[in-house]
């Protein structure tokens with residue numbers, strides 16, 4: 001499903017109006033959708049609408065009118081004088097025949113529901129003064145809060161808090177989600193998110209051409225790998241995972257197990273001499289091969305059947321890992337660079353990015369967490385410290401020439417071609433040692449099956465989040481590969497694939 005920035009949403013609005021939908025009709029639909037959600041939340045109790053002076057407040061007036069017509073006890077508090085409302089918002093306020101309370105915090109009372117219609121897409125500066133006091137009072141009131149479009153104070157495009165922001169129980173937005181409904185901290189302030197149809201046709205998307213999508217199965221169903229009935233293990237690809245030395249072999253094994261469970265036909269751990277014993281003693285379905293440094297690695301990669309490679313988990317930081325990465329880039333298998341493979345280039349990121357661009361290989365994925373991202377893209381982050389996560393990852397993909405996947409509760413995947421996805425399905429107990437190692441392996445396993453890199457990254461992130469839910473609280477990294485069959489089974493069911 002597409003995600004629209006507030007600018008793209010304005011464009012949708014303009015295109016819909018140009019195609020014949022009156023602007024006020026869109027506001028009427030929006031207000032009605034808010035009224036529907038409010039009825040579900042408030043029961044029969046009194047409802048207070050906190051309205052701002054723009055069209056978000058206009059939606060609030062329409063909702064108030066609709067709810068009063070349905071028999072609810074409704075009152076409205078308005079941030080400004082009624083006569084300063086303009087356009088559709090003024091029209092909406094005209095339809096409201098009930099009380100309008102002045103902007104007095106004591107007027108909030110004890111409603112069964114507060115409808116937050118202070119600011120939506122038009123928020124363009126930090127919140128101070130009366131609106132700030134109003135937002136703080138709404139948060140302190142204790143009543144459930146229904147936010148119109150966005151929790152007031154949240155920037156719709158970046159998800160940032162502009163000084164202070166409403167904490168909603170539920171948010172009703174219109175036509176499509178905005179980045180703030182998925183990116184933190186915005187998502188935390190939204191509560192449940194409902195997307196309402198307000199009469200804007202999907203046809204407008206042909207003109208807007210949005211490049212940001214929610215990372216959900218509908219988005220990548222077409223790229224999801226399904227083993228062929230007449231296939232064999234070699235047809236499902238062979239992923240190789242580079243192991244660290246004797247003191248750090250577990251990360252590569254976790255990664256390898258993730259690759260195998262994600263469907264690679266074969267998985268090998270490439271092990272330095274000193275770690276051969278540890279790796280062979282702890283692996284069964286995953287194979288182990290001796291690898292003597294970068295020269296040995298280059299020799300192994302001449303076998304083109306080894307079509308996907310993961311370097312980084314437990315690899316160690318330094319010149320040896322840098323040499324392994326440059327070797328893999330030259331050999332051109334589909335490649336995941338994670339953890340130490342990224343940190344090894346912290347002091348010379350340009351060397352990595354040049355090598356990536358020189359290969360012409362488009363199947364390269366970098367999978368940093370925030371710390372690794374900052375190390376690798378520090379120059380860029382220092383120049384634009386206020387960018388949103390979405391913008392930062394997009395810029396990093398452009399800068400590096402690779403797919404960049406920035407982990408966290410709102411993992412963003414971006415491609416140098418401009419596409420990006422945001423995932424919102426990861427539970428917090430995924431933040432546990434080794435969980436990222438499994439993710440890099442899962443993506444390697446998908447690449448081995450021939451899934452294009454951007455899709456492989458998106459599918460890996462989504463399945464990793466679902467595996468987190470499947471294993472539940474108390475999860476440790478070892479659990480993740482073991483619950484993948486259940487996640488895959490549900491995907492097969494959802495896609496209607498026989499098994």
Ligand SMILES: NC(=O)C1=CN([C@@H]2O[C@H](COP(=O)(O)OP(=O)(O)OC[C@H]3O[C@@H](n4cnc5c(N)ncnc54)[C@H](O)[C@@H]3O)[C@@H](O)[C@H]2O)[C@@H](O)CC1
Nearest residue numbers: 013027030054055056119120121122123124125126127149
């Ligand atoms: N774009 C669309 O397709 C639709 C938009 N609708 C509604 O319209 C909203 C956007 O309306 P507007 O563009 O009028 O914007 P808003 O109603 O979000 O707010 C704009 C007003 O707030 C002021 N303002 C901004 N930041 C402020 C701050 N920090 N402190 C004090 N005042 C501040 C602005 O100067 C302006 O007067 C959407 O969020 C949505 O609720 C709906 O009516 C349905 C259709």
Ligand SMILES: Nc1ncnc2c1ncn2[C@@H]1O[C@H](COP(=O)(O)OP(=O)(O)O)[C@@H](O)[C@H]1O
Nearest residue numbers: 407408409426427428430431433434435436437
């Ligand atoms: N608060 C959170 N909510 C959901 N997922 C999270 C959260 N914090 C981290 N994660 C996920 O947990 C994984 C941790 O990966 P990483 O930091 O690389 O750990 P490790 O190096 O120990 O494997 C990533 O997939 C990340 O997206």
Ligand SMILES: [K+]
Nearest residue numbers: 119148150152
């Ligand atoms: K709002």
